[in-house]
Amino acid sequence: MSIKYYDNTQTFHLTAKNTSYVFQVVKDGYLAHLYWGKRIKEYNHSNKLRFTDRAFSANTVAEDRTFSLDTLPQEYPSFGHGDYRNPAFQVQLENGSTVTDLRYVSHTITKGKPSLEGLPSTYVEELEEADTVEIVLEDSLLDLKVMVTYTAFENFDAITRSVRVVNNGTENVKLLKIASANVDFRDSDFDMLSLPGAWGRERHVARTEIRPGTQSVESRRGASSHQHNPFMALLRKDTNEDYGEVFAFSFVYSGNFLSTVEVDQFGYSRATMGINPFDFSWLLEPKEEFQAPEVVMVYSSNGLSEMSQTFHQLYGKRLCRGEFRDKIRPILINNWEATYFNFNEEKIQEIAKSGKDLGIELFVLDDGWFGKRNDDTTSLGDWFVDKNKLPNGLNHLAQSIRDMNMEFGLWFEPEMISVDSDLYREHPDWCIHVPNRRRSESRQQLVLDFSRKDVCDEIISRVSSILECAPITYVKWDMNRHITEVGSASLPPERQRETAHRYILGLYRVMEEITTKFPHILFESCSGGGGRFDPGILYYMPQTWTSDNTDAISRLKIQYGTSLVYPTSSMGAHVSAVPNHQVNRITSMEVRGHVAMSGNFGYELDVTQLSEEDLGIIADQVEFYKEIRPVIQFGDFYRLIDPFEGNQTSWMHVSRDKKEAVFTYVKVLAEPNNPFIKVRLKGLDPEARYEIVELNESYYGDELMNIGINIPRMSGDFTSIMWRLKA
Ligand code: DGJ
Numbered sequence: 055m056s057i058k059y060y061d062n063t064q065t066f067h068l069t070a071k072n073t074s075y076v077f078q079v080v081k082d083g084y085l086a087h088l089y090w091g092k093r094i095k096e097y098n099h100s101n102k103l104r105f106t107d108r109a110f111s112a113n114t115v116a117e118d119r120t121f122s123l124d125t126l127p128q129e130y131p132s133f134g135h136g137d138y139r140n141p142a143f144q145v146q147l148e149n150g151s152t153v154t155d156l157r158y159v160s161h162t163i164t165k166g167k168p169s170l171e172g173l174p175s176t177y178v179e180e181l182e183e184a185d186t187v188e189i190v191l192e193d194s195l196l197d198l199k200v201m202v203t204y205t206a207f208e209n210f211d212a213i214t215r216s217v218r219v220v221n222n223g224t225e226n227v228k229l230l231k232i233a234s235a236n237v238d239f240r241d242s243d244f245d246m247l248s249l250p251g252a253w254g255r256e257r258h259v260a261r262t263e264i265r266p267g268t269q270s271v272e273s274r275r276g277a278s279s280h281q282h283n284p285f286m287a288l289l290r291k292d293t294n295e296d297y298g299e300v301f302a303f304s305f306v307y308s309g310n311f312l313s314t315v316e317v318d319q320f321g322y323s324r325a326t327m328g329i330n331p332f333d334f335s336w337l338l339e340p341k342e343e344f345q346a347p348e349v350v351m352v353y354s355s356n357g358l359s360e361m362s363q364t365f366h367q368l369y370g371k372r373l374c375r376g377e378f379r380d381k382i383r384p385i386l387i388n389n390w391e392a393t394y395f396n397f398n399e400e401k402i403q404e405i406a407k408s409g410k411d412l413g414i415e416l417f418v419l420d421d422g423w424f425g426k427r428n429d430d431t432t433s434l435g436d437w438f439v440d441k442n443k444l445p446n447g448l449n450h451l452a453q454s455i456r457d458m459n460m461e462f463g464l465w466f467e468p469e470m471i472s473v474d475s476d477l478y479r480e481h482p483d484w485c486i487h488v489p490n491r492r493r494s495e496s497r498q499q500l501v502l503d504f505s506r507k508d509v510c511d512e513i514i515s516r517v518s519s520i521l522e523c524a525p526i527t528y529v530k531w532d533m534n535r536h537i538t539e540v541g542s543a544s545l546p547p548e549r550q551r552e553t554a555h556r557y558i559l560g561l562y563r564v565m566e567e568i569t570t571k572f573p574h575i576l577f578e579s580c581s582g583g584g585g586r587f588d589p590g591i592l593y594y595m596p597q598t599w600t601s602d603n604t605d606a607i608s609r610l611k612i613q614y615g616t617s618l619v620y621p622t623s624s625m626g627a628h629v630s631a632v633p634n635h636q637v638n639r640i641t642s643m644e645v646r647g648h649v650a651m652s653g654n655f656g657y658e659l660d661v662t663q664l665s666e667e668d669l670g671i672i673a674d675q676v677e678f679y680k681e682i683r684p685v686i687q688f689g690d691f692y693r694l695i696d697p698f699e700g701n702q703t704s705w706m707h708v709s710r711d712k713k714e715a716v717f718t719y720v721k722v723l724a725e726p727n728n729p730f731i732k733v734r735l736k737g738l739d740p741e742a743r744y745e746i747v748e749l750n751e752s753y754y755g756d757e758l759m760n761i762g763i764n765i766p767r768m769s770g771d772f773t774s775i776m777w778r779l780k781a
Pocket residue numbers: 390420421465532534580581582583599601602
């Protein structure tokens with residue numbers, strides 16, 4: 055059993071691989087946090103809670119002046135009875151009051167892990183893989199039940215949390231805040247790490263010392279966003295890649311989120327993560343319930359590397375689903391940067407044919423194949439093939455590419471609607487909007503109201519018709535703007551603030567239905583690149599287009615930051631043309647290849663226009679990648695040199711059996727008279743002797759890891775090496 059309950063002290067001890075997590079029911083039924091960290095054999099209250107009379111901290115009972123919620127480390131704090139820190143939970147009653155009092159009623163421990171109705175979540179395949187405890191808290195005045203659920207995984211240092219509320223009372227209750235996880239640490243000796251960014255430079259790494267008061271990462275954009283990823287980690291001050299404690303929080307959700315750390319007056323820190331309460335409320339009528347999404351909490355006592363390994367394995371194997379979860383992913387060629395909207399059947403076939411000759415396995419037709427889409431101002435929603443560009447239809451084109459012995463993939467942006475579209479002319483109220491206000495366009499498009507069932511049904515039907523009409527085995531699912539004027543024509547006034555979350559629930563339903571209906575299709579999500587690279591989407595689609603920025607040098611930071619949480623098998627990475635279309639940089643085909651080959655590899659340029667020399671390099675890259683891709687896509691990933699710290703970066707992938715590895719090193723700018731560089735490798739078997747194929751040299755793993763390997767002197771800007779290691 056990985057969850058133990060000690061009746062005499064009402065203490066719960068959860069163990070997940072090498073992690074312990076302990077909490078206790080204390081005085082009058084409040085749930086107090088006791089410990090989260092390295093696994094211990096048995097918890098015997100060495101750090102038992104201590105109480106004292108604190109000024110300006112209200113007491114739950116007048117006679118006991120030492121007990122106050124203001125100073126209690128809590129598991130699921132609500133608002134109003136004296137805890138002035140950020141609450142995890144707040145509701146508003148019909149009388150206007152916003153006070154609740156959640157007390158322990160009961161609990162159940164079960165084997166396995168239940169799924170969350172309508173929401174993505176990590177899962178188990180065998181009951182033995184995890185234990186789950188559901189704690190029932192109750193506000194007896196309201197007859198409101200709050201189920202706080204924890205799952206401890208047997209084989210991962212991961213504990214998941216989620217919350218469900220049931221209104222058993224007789225009056226309406228309005229949820230104002232419902233965080234999915236809350237942890238009250240009894241110190242604040244932490245740095246906070248997060249992954250901020252922007253379009254074209256997603257998931258850069260930010261680390262700052264935490265200070266008294268609240269610091270946060272959040273999205274109010276209707277999507278998890280380029281700007282902040284739903285991830286936050288608290289690191290001990292001395293924690294680095296391979297050393298020190300990490301407490302990480304990752305939200306399995308794709309919409310507005312908020313993650314905060316608040317350092318209070320006594321130096322305790324409260325970490326909270328959940329749906330963003332900003333512009334959110336949810337009406338719970340009597341007998342209704344609400345399920346909040348899952349937070350995955352990962353502990354590492356060996357630095358960020360171990361944290362990432364846990365996320366990679368857990369998300370790769372127990373969040374991603376479907377046929378492609380464990381399958382080698384195809385090398386693709388996408389026509390977007392090759393043609394943008396300007397293509398016809400012949401041009402597409404030429405690109406596909408050249409791609410095929412180079413050994414590429416999948417052709418992806420990007421934006422512009424439907425409606426009258428000759429630029430980005432029109433036709434979203436009109437998912438009918440444009441016969442001007444493809445006079446013989448999609449099936450004919452797809453078949454002709456299949457006849458080349460290549461797979462065929464197609465781009466969609468199902469959540470959007472162009473004002474210039476038949477769909478909008480027919481249904482002007484089908485977009486997210488509020489009455490009598492401007493409908494702000496972004497990329498000249500509006501967002502379909504996926505909080506509405508009729509809209510979702512129509513889109514499922516339109517997308518399905520296309521997927522049924524041609525042999526399509528890959529879909530790129532794009533989403534190119536954020537939500538404004540949040541409101542839905544189908545919701546009553548008192549439910550308008552439910553729109554953003556209902557949108558995400560609608561999106562999840564659409565994704566669930568389409569991906570279930572077409573299990574043979576590999577889905578890759580995209581949101582102007584990596585604007586929705588989050589665990590929620592990975593549950594439906596095992597790959598994400600990492601960034602619209604395909605410049606190899608920009609990608610060093612983007613892919614490094616992304617690797618903190620997300621497995622390589624989830625990261626789309628392509629070689630594109632130079633000068634690069636996003637940053638205008640010129641880099642060699644080699645460095646572009648080495649960086650892109652460190653993810654799910656592909657090309658995104660007009661191969662029909664390349665020199666013989668470049669074509670030769672591409673053919674070699676494709677062959678090389680086919681050999682290394684099992685290690686790249688499904689091996690363990692190690693960061694060796696941090697691109698945020700200097701002029702170079704390095705990483706490696708090691709097969710799970712440690713028999714093979716791929717080492718990559720990139721130097722950004724040439725430097726005069728620079729020192730010799732040596733890099734220490736990681737993750738190898740110290741006892742095994744590895745041949746470095748490209749050097750024709752061999753060394754034991756311990757030598758490569760403890761001493762390191764010399765990097766040859768490289769001249770010029772933007773240079774790289776990629777070496778195969780074989781035991
Ligand atoms: C944004 C995507 O990220 C690009 O790769 C491309 O698909 C365009 N949208 C198409 O409009």
